[in-house]
Amino acid sequence: MAFALVGVTVYSIVNAVFGFVVFAAAMGASTDGGSGSGIVAAGAVLLALAGLGGGAGLLFVRRPWATGSGLGLMLGWALWSIVTAGWCTGLNPALYG
Secondary structure, eight states, rough: OHHHHHHHHHHHHHHHHHHHHHHHHHHHHTTTTSSHHHHHHHHHHHHIIIIIHHHHHHTTEEEHHHHHHHHHHHHHHHHHHTTTTTTTTTOOGGGOO
């Protein structure tokens, strides 16, 4: 249980830092006359790979700390997706309009 909380915390920190970088890059692209939706989509894919792919990878290590941390990463991705209606993980369709 403790390692799952570590995984959720790690994902939350990564999501916050990476989210600011992605949205800043998207805003910079949109002020230059382009569309920042491609940057947001790439960020959403990378966050899903970090949370779900990294979590699944840690599950295959089969150690107690890795299993808990892997589940925590996946739970962190799901938690942020549900609680923020997809705004923090790039799943909300309004981000691409």
